[in-house]
Amino acid sequence: MEELLEIMHEVKPGVTFEGDSDLIGHGLLDSIAIVTLVGELCDAFDIEISPVDVVPENFKTVEAIYALITRLQED
Amino acid sequence: MEEKKNRKITIIRLIKVIVFLAGFVGLSVIVSYMLTPKSSHPESGISYPSARGFYGEPENTIDIVVLGNSCAYSGFSPMELWNKFGFVSYVASEGNQNLGESICIFDEVLKHQKPKLLIIDVDCFWQTKNEISRIEYSLKAYLYRWFPMFKYHDRWKTTTMEELFADKQYNYRTTTKGQFLSRDTKAAEKAFVMEKTDEVEEVPKSSVVFMNILLKKCEENGIEVLLIDIPANHSWNYAKHNGVEEFAKENGLHFIDFSLVTDEKYAINWEKDTRDGGRHLNSYGARKVTRYLGEFIKENYPIEDKRGDEAYSQWDEDYKEYKAFMKKGRKNVKK
Amino acid sequence: MGYTSFAYLGLLAASFFFYMILPLKHRWKVLLLFSYAFYFLNSGKYIVFILLSTVSIYLTGLMLNKIDDGFAVAKKGIPKENKKEYKAVIAWQKKFVCVLAVLFNLGILVFLKYFNFLGGSVNGLLKLLHLSPSVPVLNLMLPLGISFYTMSAISYVVDVYRGKYRATDQLGKVALFLVFFPHIVEGPIGRFDLLADQLYEGHKFNYNNMMLGLQLIFWGLFKKFVLADRANMLVTTVFKNYMEYDGIYVVVAMLLYTLLLYAEFSGCMDIVMGSAQMFGITMSKNFERPFISKTVSEFWRRWHMTLGSWFRDYVFYSVSLSKTFMKFSKKIKEKLSPFLGSMIPAAVAMFAVWFSTGIWHGASWKYVAYGLYYYVIMLIGMLIEPATVKVCEKIHLNRKSVGYRLFQLVRTFILVNIGMLMFRADTFSSFMHMLGSMFTGFSFAPVADGSIFEIGCDIKDFAVLIIGALILLAVGLYEEKGHSVRETVARQNIVVRWICYYALIFIVLIFGAYGRGYQAAGFIYAQF
Numbered sequence: 001m002e003e004l005l006e007i008m009h010e011v012k013p014g015v016t017f018e019g020d021s022d023l024i025g026h027g028l029l030d031s032i033a034i035v036t037l038v039g040e041l042c043d044a045f046d047i048e049i050s051p052v053d054v055v056p057e058n059f060k061t062v063e064a065i066y067a068l069i070t071r072l073q074e075d
Numbered sequence: 076m077e078e079k080k081n082r083k084i085t086i087i088r089l090i091k092v093i094v095f096l097a098g099f100v101g102l103s104v105i106v107s108y109m110l111t112p113k114s115s116h117p118e119s120g121i122s123y124p125s126a127r128g129f130y131g132e133p134e135n136t137i138d139i140v141v142l143g144n145s146c147a148y149s150g151f152s153p154m155e156l157w158n159k160f161g162f163v164s165y166v167a168s169e170g171n172q173n174l175g176e177s178i179c180i181f182d183e184v185l186k187h188q189k190p191k192l193l194i195i196d197v198d199c200f201w202q203t204k205n206e207i208s209r210i211e212y213s214l215k216a217y218l219y220r221w222f223p224m225f226k227y228h229d230r231w232k233t234t235t236m237e238e239l240f241a242d243k244q245y246n247y248r249t250t251t252k253g254q255f256l257s258r259d260t261k262a263a264e265k266a267f268v269m270e271k272t273d274e275v276e277e278v279p280k281s282s283v284v285f286m287n288i289l290l291k292k293c294e295e296n297g298i299e300v301l302l303i304d305i306p307a308n309h310s311w312n313y314a315k316h317n318g319v320e321e322f323a324k325e326n327g328l329h330f331i332d333f334s335l336v337t338d339e340k341y342a343i344n345w346e347k348d349t350r351d352g353g354r355h356l357n358s359y360g361a362r363k364v365t366r367y368l369g370e371f372i373k374e375n376y377p378i379e380d381k382r383g384d385e386a387y388s389q390w391d392e393d394y395k396e397y398k399a400f401m402k403k404g405r406k407n408v409k410k
Numbered sequence: 411m412g413y414t415s416f417a418y419l420g421l422l423a424a425s426f427f428f429y430m431i432l433p434l435k436h437r438w439k440v441l442l443l444f445s446y447a448f449y450f451l452n453s454g455k456y457i458v459f460i461l462l463s464t465v466s467i468y469l470t471g472l473m474l475n476k477i478d479d480g481f482a483v484a485k486k487g488i489p490k491e492n493k494k495e496y497k498a499v500i501a502w503q504k505k506f507v508c509v510l511a512v513l514f515n516l517g518i519l520v521f522l523k524y525f526n527f528l529g530g531s532v533n534g535l536l537k538l539l540h541l542s543p544s545v546p547v548l549n550l551m552l553p554l555g556i557s558f559y560t561m562s563a564i565s566y567v568v569d570v571y572r573g574k575y576r577a578t579d580q581l582g583k584v585a586l587f588l589v590f591f592p593h594i595v596e597g598p599i600g601r602f603d604l605l606a607d608q609l610y611e612g613h614k615f616n617y618n619n620m621m622l623g624l625q626l627i628f629w630g631l632f633k634k635f636v637l638a639d640r641a642n643m644l645v646t647t648v649f650k651n652y653m654e655y656d657g658i659y660v661v662v663a664m665l666l667y668t669l670l671l672y673a674e675f676s677g678c679m680d681i682v683m684g685s686a687q688m689f690g691i692t693m694s695k696n697f698e699r700p701f702i703s704k705t706v707s708e709f710w711r712r713w714h715m716t717l718g719s720w721f722r723d724y725v726f727y728s729v730s731l732s733k734t735f736m737k738f739s740k741k742i743k744e745k746l747s748p749f750l751g752s753m754i755p756a757a758v759a760m761f762a763v764w765f766s767t768g769i770w771h772g773a774s775w776k777y778v779a780y781g782l783y784y785y786v787i788m789l790i791g792m793l794i795e796p797a798t799v800k801v802c803e804k805i806h807l808n809r810k811s812v813g814y815r816l817f818q819l820v821r822t823f824i825l826v827n828i829g830m831l832m833f834r835a836d837t838f839s840s841f842m843h844m845l846g847s848m849f850t851g852f853s854f855a856p857v858a859d860g861s862i863f864e865i866g867c868d869i870k871d872f873a874v875l876i877i878g879a880l881i882l883l884a885v886g887l888y889e890e891k892g893h894s895v896r897e898t899v900a901r902q903n904i905v906v907r908w909i910c911y912y913a914l915i916f917i918v919l920i921f922g923a924y925g926r927g928y929q930a931a932g933f934i935y936a937q938f
Contacts, residue, residue, distance in 0.1 A: 011752070014799075030707065031722055032792070035730040035759070036752040039739055051727040052572040088617055095908065102912060106920070211416065228920045229928075232870045 004066055007040045017062050024056050034059055041065075047072040107224035110231070113238050115245035120230055123169040124247055125255070126180065131248025132165070135189040136386070138378050139164035142177045143196025143305070145255070150305035150333075150356035151194075152365045153252035154397035157390050160369040161380030166253030173202040174285035175213025179220045181289065185296065192376050193293055194301045194368075197319045197330075198310055200282040209281045250393040256358050260405040262346040263353030267308035269316065269334050276314035278322045290326060299376055302330040305364055306343050308353035331371060333364055341367040347405070358401060413595065413681045414634055421448055421591070422685055426620075429689060434612030438586055441609060441689070445591040449554060456553035459522070460589055463515050467563045468584045470511035471577025474570045477503050508571035512564050519560045522550050527773035555594040557770060561720050562588055566602045568724055575603050583610045592685040596678050598696040599716040605693065613690030625896055626684030628914050633677030635922030637878045641670040643866035643923070649834055652844050655865075656851030660831075660844050662862060668830045669879055672700070675714070699886040704818040706787050706825055717770070721763045730759035749796075757789055764788075776838045783829055874921055 008017050015028055023029045029037070038049045047069060058068045112119035115127050126148070129137055139162055141151050147168035156162045165188075167180050177199065184190065203209050219226040278286075293300050302323050304311060316332050323330035336342050341363050345353060348360030356364065372378055381387045412418065425444035429437050450457050481500045488496055520528075529545030536543055566584070570577045578584060587606045588594075600606075613619075648655050648663035655663070676697040686693045700713035710718050729735060735755060743751025768781020802809050828845065835841035856862040863869045885895055899910050 010748075027708075031726060032752070032756040032760075035727070035756060038731060039736055039752075042736065043740070049731070050572060051723065051731050052569075052574045054727050054731065095911070098908070099912070099915065102916065106916065110920075224919060226925065228922070228925065231920055232868075 001062075001066055003044060004041075004069065005062065007044060008037065008062070008065075011037050011040060020061065022060055023062075024059055029059055037065075041069060045069050045073060103222050103224055107222050107227075109239040110227045110234065111223045111243070112227065112230065113241045113243050115247040117247070120227070120233055122226065125249050125251065125253050126167045126169050127183070127245065128247055128249040128251075128253055129165045129167060129184055129188055130245035132188070133386070134187060137163050137165045137184075137188045137190055138381075139192045139194060139372070140181070140184055140188070140190045141166040141168060141194045141196070141253075142172065142181060142199075143168045144172045144199045144202060145170045145355060146198045146305045146307045146310075147172075147196035148253055148255045149257065149350070150196075150361045150364050151368070152254050152358060152361040152397075154250075154254070154394050155362050155365040156369050157382075158394050158398075159366060160373060161382035162369065162372060162378050163381050163387065163390070164252065168196070168253065171202060172199055173209060173212045173216065174199060174282055174289065175216030178285060178289055178292070179216050181292065182220075185292075189296075190298055191378060192299050192301060192372065193289075194303055195289075197278075197302050197304050197315075198307060200278050200286075200319070201310065201315065206279055206281055209279060213281065213285055250396045252393075254358070254361065256397075256400055257350045257355075258359075258400070258403060258406045259350040259357055259408045260347055260359075261350060261352050261408045263308055263349055266345040267306060267311075267334065267343075267353055269311070269313045272313045273317070274314040275317040275321060276312070277318045283322070286322075286326075300326075300328055301372075301376075302328050303368065304330075304332045304334065305356065306334045306360075307355065308345070329371075329375060331368070333367070336367060338367075350408075357405075359405065362401075413678055414631060417451075418448075422688075425591075426688055430615045432612075434614070437612035438582065438610045441590060442582060442586045445586065445589040445594065448591040449589055449594060453554040456551065459518055459553045459556065460559060462518065463559065463563045464581075464585045464588050466511055466514050467567050467588075468577075468581050470507055470567050471570050471584070472579060473507050474504060474567075475577045475579075477507070478573075478576075504571055508567055511567045515560050515563045515567075519556055522552055522556065524769070524773045525550060555596070558597045558599055559588045559594065561599045561717075562601070565599075565720060565724060568728075569602060578602075578606065580610070586610065590686075592682045593693060596675070596682070597714075597716055598679060598682070598694045599720055601694065605691075608691045616690055619690050620688050622896055622900075623684040623686070623688035625899075625911070625914075626680050626687060628684075628918060630677040630680030630682075630684060631918050631922070632878075632914060633673040633680065633882070635918055635924055637673035637875060637882075638670045638677060639923035639928060640867065640871055641666040641673070641875055643871070643928070645670055645834070645866075647866040649836070652835070652840055652847075656847035657849075657853055658856050659862065659865070660848045661852075664827050664831045664844075664848075666867075666875070667834050668827050669875065671830060671833070672697075673878075673882070699890050701823060701826075702819065702886065702890060703822050703826075704815060705791060706784055706822055707791070709822055709826055710784065717767070721767055725763050725766055726759050729762050730755055735759070753792065756792070760785060760788065771833070774837075776832065776835070776841070779838050780829065780832050783832060787825060 005017065009015070012028070012033055017023060017028060020026060020028060034054060038054065041047065042049055049068070049072065053068060053072070058064055112121040115121050115124055115130050117124040121127060129140075139156075141147055141153075141164065145168070148166045148170075151164075151166055153164040153166060156164050165184075167184055169176060169180065172180075177195070181193070203212055215225075290300060292298075302319060304316070304319065311334055316335070319330055319332075322328075333341075333343065343349075343356065343360055343363065348356055348363065350357035381390075421444060425440055428444075429440045432440060446457070449460065477500060481497075484496065485493070526547055529547065532545050533543035566577075566587070569575060583606050584602075586609045587600060587602055590600070590605075590609055593600060645663050645667045648659055649667070652660070679696045683693050683695075694716050696715050698712040698715065700709050703709035703712055735758075739751055739755035742754055764781040764785035765778065766781070767784075768778045771777045771780065799809075801807075807814060831844060832838070832841045835844055860869070863872065867875065888895060888898075899907055902910070
């Protein structure tokens with residue numbers, strides 16, 4: 001979780017992601033930021049995120065992203 | 076229990092829908108009345124005021140009514156017919172008039188006049204491009220008749236508060252009696268000659284249906300019917316002629332096709348008698364058509380010569396205007 | 411046969427009637443039958459293309475299922491060390507099938523829609539090289555809605571390939587998903603997982619759905635008849651004779667065209683969604699108050715949303731999340747800078763999106779320019795974003811203040827209007843001419859002496875347009891706050907409610923620009 005937040009802050013400096021209920025709807029994460037984030041996450045956690053996983057539900061909150069990572073690591 | 080409740084809800088809803096629709100019809104009638112022009116003068120915004128000039132003639136004075144599209148109001152001259160034969164006629168034709176509209180305006184005529192002869196220019200049998208749109212347009216004519224709101228909805232721009240609820244007063248009269256006067260002369264590219272053929276293009280089904288309505292109306296009112304075709308080089312052909320010939324035979328009607336009139340005195344001169352290259356006749360062409368038609372009417376229908384009748388002295392005055400107009404001579408137009 | 415014709419309304423009524431009297435499980439057949447009838451009436455023999463697409467994606471789906479099933483069975487019997495190899499073979503097979511299907515469907519679209527454009531471009535190139543033009547010009551007609559259903563077809567194949575859902579083995583479901591008559595002409599572009607089951611399962615008659623659907627249809631008719639068709643009169647005059655107009659004429663024409671396109675397209679969507687709602691079917695939203703956007707990228711998330719999300723899911727992500735692309739971006743990051751590492755790949759992927767968005771709208775360089783216009787604006791926005799943040803901090807400008815937001819709104823509105831001008835202008839050079847002439851001859855004299863009211867819309871037409879636009883704005887703001895106008899009205903007592911309904915109906919009937927003396931605007935997106 002810590003590591004995830006660190007990466008997210010690297011991608012978008014100066015934004016508070018914690019506690020936000022709708023990162024996409026509130027414009028904190030746009031599609032470009034998501035792509036950058038996905039690239040970083042794949043490297044850091046050694047996972048493969050395919051376009052199917054890139055849906056709003058998986059990137060809505062920090063927790064959702066974390067859940068996605070955990071799920072993919074188990075696969 | 077549940078079922079009973081549901082049925083009750085359904086019935087209540089059904090009633091609501093019916094009441095709502097009834098309310099809609101009621102409001103439409105009111106709004107329609109408000110938006111309908113209350114005068115038949117051209118500036119009132121009424122459609123084809125010249126076709127509706129029969130309102131301005133004294134009641135039950137007109138003996139012959141002509142229906143059809145623009146070919147009819149361009150190619151028939153009531154004033155000519157009056158001067159030569161003393162027949163009292165009116166052209167209630169409108170641009171692109173379809174048979175639905177013909178029926179509607181004929182009903183208006185019947186409320187005010189008692190004609191003895193109805194002349195129909197058959198060009199309107201083939202009005203618009205296909206059967207579906209012919210039906211659609213004719214049904215639209217009925218819609219406009221019952222709910223003029225759909226036709227005159229745009230009059231919110233021009234009407235006044237007083238006019239909204241005023242009484243209708245249709246009294247506009249015109250000295251042309253519905254004819255579109257034109258001295259313009261634009262030759263057709265080539266003379267229109269119909270090539271004889273045995274092919275038959277049947278009168279479209281929808282037109283037969285609407286014609287039957289019209290014929291029945293005439294029968295009930297003791298009105299005779301005559302079919303004519305006023306020449307127009309872009310829409311007419313011999314196959315259609317054959318189709319109308321058959322239709323006329325079936326219904327026991329006379330049919331005059333002016334494109335086949337060859338007598339030099341009456342035949343159309345395609346250089347001089349058209350105002351727009353052959354699509355419509357000018358008033359010189361109309362004069363020829365009318366004179367031929369007059370002879371035919373005289374021989375075949377019991378229409379009275381009203382010349383010299385005191386009640387029609389106004390028609391002599393109106394003729395003077397027509398004569399003055401025609402005297403000015405042709406006006407050649409290039410394009 | 412547009413959505414405002416008697417023929418469409420008749421078809422809707424007839425299909426609704428038969429839908430509701432048949433047993434639930436047969437109801438989808440009514441929709442399918444009427445959809446094909448609608449299609450055939452509009453496009454005649456061109457119906458064969460949509461049938462081809464239907465069969466091709468149906469079979470592709472089945473094939474992908476088969477490959478998946480085979481893998482699932484075989485997986486158990488294969489030793490661990492060979493698993494990876496086997497997986498790669500399967501992945502390659504799936505990719506091959508998917509790409510084939512996409513190319514087939516895209517190929518039909520490209521051939522019918524872009525053949526003459528591509529041929530013309532090749533001929534132009536040959537001419538430049540002093541060779542004689544060799545590609546013939548074909549007389550091709552576009553089948554109804556091909557630009558829309560092809561997108562839906564591709565999304566189905568790709569989703570199945572990606573494993574988002576399993577393909578269906580019911581041909582009727584796929585067929586109805588593509589040809590469903592409310593959305594075939596102008597979208598919204600459907601997604602199989604959101605729409606197909608809804609279309610296929612029978613819905614019970616629901617009084618409220620019918621009423622809410624009808625209200626939405628009338629709201630759409632209001633936008634189309636009262637606003638779009640009325641604005642069309644002035645817009646046509648100015649754009650047709652653009653050499654004769656400058657200054658405020660062009661500005662007004664541009665603003666009215668923006669209003670026209672919004673009213674026409676979103677009005678059509680209201681009719682489509684209202685029609686579907688009568689059957690109990692919910693379609694994807696295509697508009698969400700686009701003119702309160704603060705940036706153009708937000709605008710495109712609110713305008714023609716199903717198109718934007720399609721390009722995001724099937725072009726943007728496909729490109730930017732592909733392995734080659736990821737590697738490429740990593741390399742830049744390591745060799746150059748982290749900022750460029752995230753910028754350059756995004757810029758390339760976005761180029762693909764906006765180039766295709768542009769050309770999707772029409773086979774000409776003007777539409778390419780139209781797409782790239784938005785691309786350039788977004789790119790500039792991205793590049794200067796860090797700098798703007800810094801500058802704002804330095805001069806103590808609060809980027810969340812009302813003033814700044816208003817500035818953003820107005821800026822976006824102007825940029826969008828310029829985009830609309832390009833969209834409507836005949837060619838790119840006439841767009842440039844109009845854009846320039848707006849400034850060269852600007853004065854308020856045409857308003858003062860009334861000559862602006864003589865080119866299609868008189869002062870009363872303007873009054874209707876302005877009031878109508880204000881109504882749209884008010885409704886938009888109300889809905890932006892999370893309310894629904896239809897639900898608010900439904901909560902009132904019967905007198906208030908009926909007054910609202912009658913008012914809407916009679917406003918459409920009286921103030922609609924239909925009938926004699928009017929030329930309807932036509933459904934603009936139906937040409938795409």
